[in-house]
Amino acid sequence: MASTRVLLVHGLWYGRPGMLPLAVRLRKLGWECELFGYSSVFGRAAENVERLADRARKVDGDRLHFVGHSLGGLLILKMLAEAGGVVPGGRVVLLGSPLNGSAVARRMAGNRVLKPWIGQAEALLDRGVEGLARGREIGAVAGTSSLGAGRVVARLEKPHDGTVTVAETSVSGLADHLELPVSHTGLVLSRQVAETVDAFLRTGRFRRSCD
Template identity: 40%
Template sequence: MNASPPDVILLHGLWMRGFAMAMLHRRLREEGFRVHQFEYMSVAAPPEQAIERLRRRIRALAPGPVHIVGHSLGGILALLACREMDEPGGRIVCLGSPLNGSGAARGLTHHWGGDVLLGRSRELLAHGLDHWDGPREVGMIAGRQQVGLGSLIGDVGLEHDGSVGVEETRLPGLADHCILETSHTGMLVSADVARQAAFFLREGHFDTPLV
């Protein structure tokens, strides 16, 4: 009897909907995963609402491992949802998530209408997390193709993906971190990103030297 394919939940980022993850969904399915979309309101609703819904979704897919791949804000929400969840097991891959705070988000709060654009996720994006000490292994894929307006809004450092600085994606406690030639939104359609994400979900590290 064949084992069921491992489950993966996809979380989109700020100002997006689930369909933005369609290409990544297809590629991870081709890698042998059973893929699930998770939609949430990134601006109008408080992050705590999405976090609690995500926990319920994870538990509903138990008892087998339930992996998560989160883009940008979605990666932060994934970590917060799983920080104190011992069961079920699984790994997390973050794609360009500003885990230690977003300079672009902080810069946007100083522009007229910035608070409205960031909505209820403003504080979470601006300040991020201190470290990761949850039970899951977490891998980060950062980009350095500088296509985007983030660097014009706030300080994202010299190396960035157009929206998030590479240094903003580093966080104590990550299992692995890799940098690819892709932009922030380009991660969602990148074959290299999908391949590296699938590799980490299976092995607990990326198919690249530790960066």
């Protein structure tokens, strides 16, 4: 895997350090990881997409995988839809990304007190993605441990991870979709998640307990 890299993209409010626990676990599993940081609240989607595409083009490697948490996954998909042809090929893993849009984000955007906390991220979180990038295997992991502030903001359909519902993470065209008993934050902290991400990056399928 000397010429293969993994680029990790954080979600809303997390920043680059938020993906460090997952990066550490993936490095122990043999992957060379890089962290991409961006302004999730104040940065416009178009600007963040352009910066991510530029960073991806500069990664030293013949093959580039992506792992995105929540909003980060949506940013990855939008970037691949617009500039995927100039980015090295590889697989994509989405962790708790609301592909169908986020009920919590819509509720926050409609509240004048909470709206500033979501900022420019509303553009991606409101409706999610229109389609998946062609030519890439994309897998999504959804959490089912309902610990999170999101359930205070909006009434969430079960099962959910405390912020994003399982239904919001699933769309047609995914190579694989897996539910795990972790919270939204737990998706980047869990050893089980790291191991199943590792499996998908290697094989295009998630590792299940019966495997």
